[in-house]
Amino acid sequence: MPGEWNFADVWEAIAATTPEAIAQVHGQERITWQQFDAAADGIAHALLEAGVQRQDKVALYLRNGPAYLQSAFGCMKAGLVPVNTNYRYREEELHYLWDNADAVAVVFHGEFTETIEAIRARCRKVRLWIHVDDGTFPCPAWAQSYASLAHAAVQRARAPWGRSGDDIILIYTGGTTGRPRGVMWRQHDLYMASNTTDDPPQARLEHVRSRVANAAAQRKTPSGLPAAPLMHGTAYVFAGTILSRGGTLVTLTGRNFDAAELLTTVQRAAVTDLCIVGDAFCRPMVEALDAEPERWDISGLKAVSSSGMMWSDTNKARLLRHAPAVMLIDFLNSSEASGMGRAITSSRQRTASARFTLGRNAFVIDDAGRPVRPGSGVAGRVAVRGAVPLGYYGDPKKTAETFPVIDGERCAIPGDFARVEADGSIVLLGRGSVSINTGGEKVFPEEVEECIKQLAPVRDAVVVGIPDERFGEVVAAIVESAPASDLTAAQISAHVRERLAGHKTPRHVMLVASLGRGPNGKADYPALRQRVADWLKAQASSRETRPQPGMPA
Structure with missing residues (x-):
């Protein structure tokens, strides 16, 4: 629609306003806004010359690396749709994703060349392959060189169909069950949902130029680092927000998360805004800081935000000891909804874990679709109206379930359950898709996980439901404790029983060296449920074969 936001328009305006400012930092690479803009033009020209069509x-x-956002920028310039791809997927998963997304082009790092070659003949919709040199496999004959294309542009890339706020950004999310689904965001809606500037809905690009110029003159432009891979929605949206503020996007070079690399990069690149995913990132950070308190200076950090996973009070307090001036922000967001709620913690303001202030357009509804009364104790689903996705790409049934029309407005209800307190704040209980039904009582794993994490030796915990003949399901916990800890399963169960209802107490506690969370910090609940089931089966088998008293050994 006319007058709406498009990321390509905004970033081009910023590049024209502060061309020599740094847009991207990756290791030793420093890329100016002018270079960022030019590289994206080169990729846009290559896509258009390949005969692509609008959207x-x-x-x-x-x-992670400069090519990721440059490629996304190039897509947006050409009126095309960038699609994130989980680089941990194997051949069948990749083929499913690209076929489901109707991808006509793929930009890939050289290390993935062999994986692509195994399925390339089946990817009949793909007409252009663009190889990004990472020092592994050279550019194959069937692909074009990213570097050659990115440096070939001599003029602004413009598609004949133009751009608009209706252009789509497609974010594929694995969720907790089933195959990945592509969440369709209009660019205008995603811009407004993630807007941390003062850009009103109908402002013009002159406003952006003025805002960015003023921030540059006052040296207030942010330097943002997403700790998770850009292929995940949390990091991707955060990166777009930093760039839309005229800031510098800093990315880590390591293939796996390394707290020492993160802290070193924060100091060296003068990072002001850090995006993590809960304790999976915060805990290694504070452990490194506690072990070597004089090694890193992170006093330049202004904000550390987390989304997609609960963040314990204990680790927040530990981080604040090393950076007392920083603001810690919990966002209750998902790929399907932004602005459901947030919680702010600082040295002067403490917010209990899992407690959020509802967003301006958020509300909680019960099973009948009625608003939950504050203080009633009823668990309802968090919903948000306003700037929400269009739905899931190619999945009208799931779209209707997750994005219903309520009182004449399309809303997003991704499945987060919460209880509304008397003061209007909410206590997050967890996702309904992983909730446990034990004897007719509903248990939300996150509530029990957070309780377990209050024990000092606990480093991480995941709670799942295990089939049970009597109760249907019972609660089981997988707990990662500190090395050399003497924490026992009985102590964990007793701790929970003292603080939560009896039916929420884990009947089974599996102590492990590592939970093995993904690079986005999220737990694979189905895989962990199977892990517990296999452990219980092995235990039962061991008991059956163990000699009984009075029997020969």
Whole structure:
């Protein structure tokens, strides 16, 4: 629609306003806004010359690095749709994703060349492959060189169909069950949902130029680092927000998360805004800081935000000891909804874990679709109206379930359950898709996980439901404790029983060296449920074969 936001328009305006400012930092690479803009023009020209059509999909099969956002920018310039791709997927998963997304082009790092070659003949919709050199496999004959294309542009890339706020950004999310689904965001809606500037809905690009110029003159432009891979929605949206503020996007070079690399990069690149995913990132950070308190200076950090996973009070307090001036922000967001709620913690303001202030357009409804009365104790689903996605790409049934029309407005209800307190704040209980039904009582794993994490030796915990003949399901916990800890399963169960209802107490506690969370910090609940089931089966088998008293050994 006319007058709406498009990321390409905004970033071009910023590049024209502060061309020599740094847009991207990756290791030793420093890329100015002018270079960022020019590289994206080169990729846009290459896509257009390949004969793409308006809103065709382009898959980004990339690790973190300059090419990721440059490619996304190029897609947006050409009126195309960037599609994130989980680089941990195997051949069948990749083929499913690209086929489901109708991808016509793929930008990929060289290390993935062999994986692509195994399925390339089946990817009949893909007409252009763009190889990003990472020092592994050279550019194959069937692909074009990213570097050659990115440096070839001599003029602004403009598609004949133009751009608009209706252009789509497609964010594929694995969720907790089933195959990945592509969440369709209008660019205008995603811009407004993630807007941390003062850009009103109908402002013009002159407003952006003025805002960015003023921030540059006052040296207030942010330097943002997403700790998770850009292939995940949390990091991707955070990166777009930093760039839309005229800031510098800093990315880590390591293939796996390394707290020492993160802290070193925060100091060296003068990072002001850090995006993590809960304790999976915060805990290694504070452990490194506690072990070597004089090694890193992170006093330049202004904000550390987390989304997609609960963040314990204990680790927040530990981080604040090393950076007392920083603001810690919990966002209750998902790929399907933004602005459901937030919680702010600082040295002067403490907010209990899992407690959020509802967003301006958020509300909680019960099973009948009625608003939950504050203080009633009823668990309801968090919903948000306003700037929400259009739905899931190619999945009208799931779209209707997750994005219903309520009182004449399309809303997003991704499945987060919460209790509304008397003061209007909410206590997050967890996702309904992983809730446990034990004897007719509903248990939300996150509530029990947070309780377990209050024990000092506990480093991480996941709670799942295990089939049970009597109760249907019972609660089981997988707990990762500190090395050399003497914490026992009985102590964990007793701790929970003292603080939560009896039916929420884990009947089974599996102590492990590592939970093995993904790079986005999220737990694979189905896989962990199977892990507990296999452990219980092995235990039962061991008991059956163990000699009984009075029997020969």
